[in-house]
Amino acid sequence: MTFDDFYFDYGLMDALDAMGFNKPTPIQEMAIPVILEHKDLIACAQTGTGKTAAYVLPILNKIAESDHSHLNTLILAPTRELAMQIDQQVQGFSYYIQVSSIPIYGGGDGATWEQQKKALKHGADIIIATPGRLISQLASGDINFTKLEHLVLDEADRMLDMGFYDDIVKIISYLPKDRQTLLFSATMPPKIRTLASKILYKPEEISISISKPAAGIDQQAYMTYDNQKIPLLGEIFKGTSYQSVIIFAGTKDKVKSLQFELKKIGLKAKSFHSDLEQKEREELMNDFRSRKVQVLIGTDILSRGIDVDGIDLVVNYDVPPDPEDYVHRIGRTARAETKGTAITFINEKDQRRFHAIEGLIEREIPKTPLPASLGAAPIYSPRTSKPEHKRTFKGKRK
Numbered sequence: 001m002t003f004d005d006f007y008f009d010y011g012l013m014d015a016l017d018a019m020g021f022n023k024p025t026p027i028q029e030m031a032i033p034v035i036l037e038h039k040d041l042i043a044c045a046q047t048g049t050g051k052t053a054a055y056v057l058p059i060l061n062k063i064a065e066s067d068h069s070h071l072n073t074l075i076l077a078p079t080r081e082l083a084m085q086i087d088q089q090v091q092g093f094s095y096y097i098q099v100s101s102i103p104i105y106g107g108g109d110g111a112t113w114e115q116q117k118k119a120l121k122h123g124a125d126i127i128i129a130t131p132g133r134l135i136s137q138l139a140s141g142d143i144n145f146t147k148l149e150h151l152v153l154d155e156a157d158r159m160l161d162m163g164f165y166d167d168i169v170k171i172i173s174y175l176p177k178d179r180q181t182l183l184f185s186a187t188m189p190p191k192i193r194t195l196a197s198k199i200l201y202k203p204e205e206i207s208i209s210i211s212k213p214a215a216g217i218d219q220q221a222y223m224t225y226d227n228q229k230i231p232l233l234g235e236i237f238k239g240t241s242y243q244s245v246i247i248f249a250g251t252k253d254k255v256k257s258l259q260f261e262l263k264k265i266g267l268k269a270k271s272f273h274s275d276l277e278q279k280e281r282e283e284l285m286n287d288f289r290s291r292k293v294q295v296l297i298g299t300d301i302l303s304r305g306i307d308v309d310g311i312d313l314v315v316n317y318d319v320p321p322d323p324e325d326y327v328h329r330i331g332r333t334a335r336a337e338t339k340g341t342a343i344t345f346i347n348e349k350d351q352r353r354f355h356a357i358e359g360l361i362e363r364e365i366p367k368t369p370l371p372a373s374l375g376a377a378p379i380y381s382p383r384t385s386k387p388e389h390k391r392t393f394k395g396k397r398k
Ligand code: AMP
Pocket: 020, 021, 022, 023, 024, 025, 028, 046, 047, 048, 049, 050, 051, 052, 053, 321, 352, 356, 359
């Protein structure tokens, strides 16, 4: 499935392209069609799965296709940080379609309060709010919910844990009954079910079970510029006794060129790619199993389904675009309760991707400093780094 399959407004497709979103994540594949069909939804999905875009994209598409001169959507989130992140995604996706949003969260000074009040008076298509602060602003009476079409509860379980139940129920009492309600939650305890039964109408249910890397994998990462990656590999192999290693790279061409680059620094490796005949591939896998070939280079095809035990090191020469692929790649090592090491090279452009992986696996991977001889490395700052801006349109125009 691709984003083309949703027939989104082309302004939205341009934004997706610019933000480097090439393929919907599983939660997006499942949730977007349901939301486009105007059905209520309960989705069990954690941070890192792409859940925010799963509801933001179809809602933006609906707003873009309507005459949007009124408040259309209310998104409730537990914390100021999450509200800000959602707002950033809304702003990014609506770059070419002129949909406006206002974040309403607590914690600021009096000036912030006044700014939020003014923004509310002026109006917007989407309000993203923490429940407590929205209740306070509601008292001022400047919010007109009469034409509201969507209510989203993001991280609903956390909102309830933080004691927002009454605030949420109160906020909902201001909203039209004839609306679409979407509830996203990482867990589904009974209190979420109770809330859902009160505020949703015949909801569809979807659940994404996320894979977690095995506990025996020692996950490491280096921040590195592209031209430091080969010397870094040299350093990693120096004085170590890895018996069986897979190096993953993003494309077939990269895989092929890596074989030669590695040869130059004295590392014998073979590349595994789709240009090889079936027979050649089988021979190569046999040689890898028997340790005749100790270092194998491949793309993500190699991460699915190769069945070789005893791989002691996996190197991600670049960060896989799909966080789930990271889990598949590093899952080639430390199989069946054994130990293994997984090392990822992160260049300055791949930081956001790596951050998404850390979100999916719910842990931060320590960044090992580069050996001093390789010079300075980029600084890990995924929140401020910008993705590469591509402006070639690949979607279907309506
Ligand atoms: P979330 O689960 O909504 O917190 O998203 C986690 C991260 O994945 C965010 O940094 C998103 O920008 C990114 N992301 C979400 N969907 C996609 C996609 N289809 N392709 C690439 N990155 C994505």
